Amino acid sequence: MNFKRKERGKNLKYVLIGFLGIAAAAALIWILFDKLEGDAPVLSLALESRYLQGSAEIPLTVSDEKSGLRRVYASILQEGREVTLVNKTVDREGAEEIADPRRLELNLRIDAREMGLKDGDAQLLIAAWDQSWRQRFAGNLAYKEVEIVIDSTPPRVSVLTRQHNLSQGGSGLVVYRLSEPCKKHGVRVGDNFFPGHSGYFDDDDVHLAFFALRHDQVKDTDILLEAHDRAGNRGQSGFSYYIQNRSFPSDNLNLSDNFMRRVLPEFYSEPGFPFDDSRLAQFLFVNQDLRRKNDKRVLSLAGQSDDAIHWEGDFMALPRAQRMAGFADHRTYIYEGKTVDQQVHMGVDLASMRHAPVPAANNGRVVLADWVGIYGDTVVIDHGSGVFSLYSHLSSIDVSEGDFVARGDIIGKTGTTGLAVGDHLHFSMIVGDVFVNPYEWWDARWVENNIAAKLESVAEQVGR
Ligand SMILES: [Zn+2]
Numbered sequence: 001m002n003f004k005r006k007e008r009g010k011n012l013k014y015v016l017i018g019f020l021g022i023a024a025a026a027a028l029i030w031i032l033f034d035k036l037e038g039d040a041p042v043l044s045l046a047l048e049s050r051y052l053q054g055s056a057e058i059p060l061t062v063s064d065e066k067s068g069l070r071r072v073y074a075s076i077l078q079e080g081r082e083v084t085l086v087n088k089t090v091d092r093e094g095a096e097e098i099a100d101p102r103r104l105e106l107n108l109r110i111d112a113r114e115m116g117l118k119d120g121d122a123q124l125l126i127a128a129w130d131q132s133w134r135q136r137f138a139g140n141l142a143y144k145e146v147e148i149v150i151d152s153t154p155p156r157v158s159v160l161t162r163q164h165n166l167s168q169g170g171s172g173l174v175v176y177r178l179s180e181p182c183k184k185h186g187v188r189v190g191d192n193f194f195p196g197h198s199g200y201f202d203d204d205d206v207h208l209a210f211f212a213l214r215h216d217q218v219k220d221t222d223i224l225l226e227a228h229d230r231a232g233n234r235g236q237s238g239f240s241y242y243i244q245n246r247s248f249p250s251d252n253l254n255l256s257d258n259f260m261r262r263v264l265p266e267f268y269s270e271p272g273f274p275f276d277d278s279r280l281a282q283f284l285f286v287n288q289d290l291r292r293k294n295d296k297r298v299l300s301l302a303g304q305s306d307d308a309i310h311w312e313g314d315f316m317a318l319p320r321a322q323r324m325a326g327f328a329d330h331r332t333y334i335y336e337g338k339t340v341d342q343q344v345h346m347g348v349d350l351a352s353m354r355h356a357p358v359p360a361a362n363n364g365r366v367v368l369a370d371w372v373g374i375y376g377d378t379v380v381i382d383h384g385s386g387v388f389s390l391y392s393h394l395s396s397i398d399v400s401e402g403d404f405v406a407r408g409d410i411i412g413k414t415g416t417t418g419l420a421v422g423d424h425l426h427f428s429m430i431v432g433d434v435f436v437n438p439y440e441w442w443d444a445r446w447v448e449n450n451i452a453a454k455l456e457s458v459a460e461q462v463g464r
Contacts, residue, residue, distance in 0.1 A: 031133075037066040040140040041128040047146065051231035054112040054119075054152025060086075060126065061105050062142075067131035068101030070139045074108055076115070078122040078150075083115045090131070101131065112150050124148050151231035155180050159225065160206065160461065161454045164241035166223075169215035169248075169328050169437040171387075171429075173451050174239060175201075175208045175458045178227050185227035187211035193226075194432040197307045197385040200455070202463035208455075210386050212431040215328040215344065219243045248328040248344075255283065255335040263419055270373065280335055286374060286419060287333070287341055294373040295346075299433040301367050302386055311362035311383040313452075314444040316407055318358060318414070318425050321350035327437045346435035347390065347428035354423045355396075355413045360405040361389045361427070361441070369397050375426065376418025379411050388430040389438075393420040 041064040052058075062072050074086040085108045089095045098104055108124075110117070124146040129139035156179035166172045174187060176196070186195040187209045196209040213221060225237045260283045267273060267286050274285050325345050333341040360381055367388070368380035375392035379399060382388055395415025405411060414425045429438040440446045 034067050035133045037132050038134060038140060039066055040142040041069055041130050043126055043128060043142050043144050045126065045144065045146065049230055050147060051149045051151050051229070052110060053231045053233055054150065056110045058108040058110070059106070060108050061103070062128045063103040064128070064130040065102060069098055069104060070129045070131050072098065072104055072106070072128045074124070074126045076110065076117065076122050076124055078117055083117065085110070112152050117150055119150055119152055122148050122150055149231070151229060151233060154233040155182050155227040155229045155235040157225045157227050157235050157237035159237060159239040160458050164239060165244065165450070166213050166241060167244040167437070168213055168217065168246040170440055171210060171212045171431045171436045172241070173208060173210050173454055174225065175206065175454065176225055177203070177206050179205070180229055182227040182229050187223065188226050189213060189223045190217050190221045192432065192434060194386060199307045200309060200464065201459060206458070206462050208385060210431050212434045212436045213243060214434050215248060219245050248330060249326060250330040250332065252332050252334055255333055255340070259421065266418070267373065280340060284341055287343060290373045291343065294375055297372055298368065298375070298378070298380055298390055299430065301380060301382065301388060302430070302433045304367065305382050305386045305388070306365060306384040308384040310364045311387070311407070314447045315361040315389065315429070315438070315441040316359055317361070317442050318350040318352055318356065318427065321352040321356070321425070323348060324351050324424055325349040327439065347426045348438050349424050349426055351422065351424040352414065355415065357410045358391055358394065358412050358414060358425055359408045360411050362407045364389070364405060366399045366401050366403045366405060366411070369399055369401050371417070374419040376420060377412070377415070381405060386432045390428040390430060392426040393418050393424060
């Protein structure tokens with residue numbers, strides 16, 4: 001009996017020692033893996049550009065998955081002066097509290113004027129410590145120093161060219177100086193934007209932009225220069241211009257079953273071709289849906305135009321050709337006596353002999369040589385700074401994308417590919433993403449007065 005009680009007491013003691021041992025081991029493991037962890041907090045700063053407007057908000061996420069955050073601090077340093085943006089701690093007085101020590105999402109708010117910061121260089125400092133006992137109980141430190149530029153001043157745009165005469169569907173050129181480097185600049189014409197191009201003049205601050213008025217934009221359309229600097233400040237400037245209204249001819253096109261029967265098979269491979277619908281519905285699919293898609297493709301080349309001006313003098317038309325249809329002709333399509341569609345013809349149709357050689361209208365780089373739906377086999381030449389020429393319905397293409405061609409080089413032969421009645425060249429000029437009137441570009445006097453003379457007069461002022 002006595003012996004048994006003694007045994008039980010002994011057992012209890014072992015159990016107790018065992019428990020203590022486990023507790024001590026657990027504490028040791030906790031110290032080793034949590035309190036002595038060596039991973040610093042992770043800083044993630046969403047800074048789009050190092051150029052900041054006078055008033056800015058920068059998202060900052062700080063996290064520490066192991067021991068958790070102890071303190072987060074951020075400031076701006078400019079010419080020896082430090083402005084605190086954030087000071088948050090878990091356990092210290094006089095600072096804001098960190099609610100969730102694992103993850104903290106912040107917005108670093110900068111107001112240059114309120115904080116007494118000047119335009120110019122500054123450093124953004126960010127530091128975060130965790131709950132680890134490392135670094136003599138101070139915690140692991142994550143530190144980031146980012147060079148920033150505070151820019152609260154919008155760019156100034158000054159116009160260097162004088163007269164800007166435009167007609168509906170016509171083109172124009174403006175040369176301007178920017179007070180600082182800008183990430184986007186150019187001419188806004190109503191809801192169209194024409195990006196400016198750089199490098200033509202010696203002075204890096206001087207830029208030029210070809211722009212255009214759509215054939216359907218009227219006399220009181222707003223035209224202005226616009227520039228966005230690297231911090232996102234926007235500067236605008238008006239300039240004097242005169243818009244000449246124009247009227248465009250209309251004509252009727254009678255659709256015959258014969259014509260549709262001949263042209264439609266070329267478009268059978270187009271996605272969405274309505275095989276089950278009537279022949280007229282199939283034609284309207286081509287003339288409306290496919291036309292929109294094809295226009296979008298040829299007008300989207302503007303973004304990749306070269307900064308240079310490759311061309312010189314007036315543009316060349318197809319020699320010994322008759323003009324069959326003009327720019328911005330308003331076409332009414334009639335089938336069995338009824339109006340079935342209306343489209344505007346955004347080029348000039350030129351007919352010479354069958355399979356006539358087609359010269360490049362001016363120097364440039366071939367940016368498209370491909371079959372483009374209603375335009376058939378097509379070549380587009382980039383003449384630089386957003387000016388393009390387009391040649392379509394070709395029976396053969398003799399150039400490849402990337403080729404440089406000189407004015408007069410043969411790029412292909414006329415034909416009837418795409419939506420064409422007879423053998424002819426459909427020729428378009430494009431400025432930015434707008435079809436413009438080719439007659440201006442064919443006219444040596446117009447080119448001299450509206451472009452060449454302007455470039456020369458600015459070159460005399462700023463050098464080239
Ligand atoms: Zn045409």
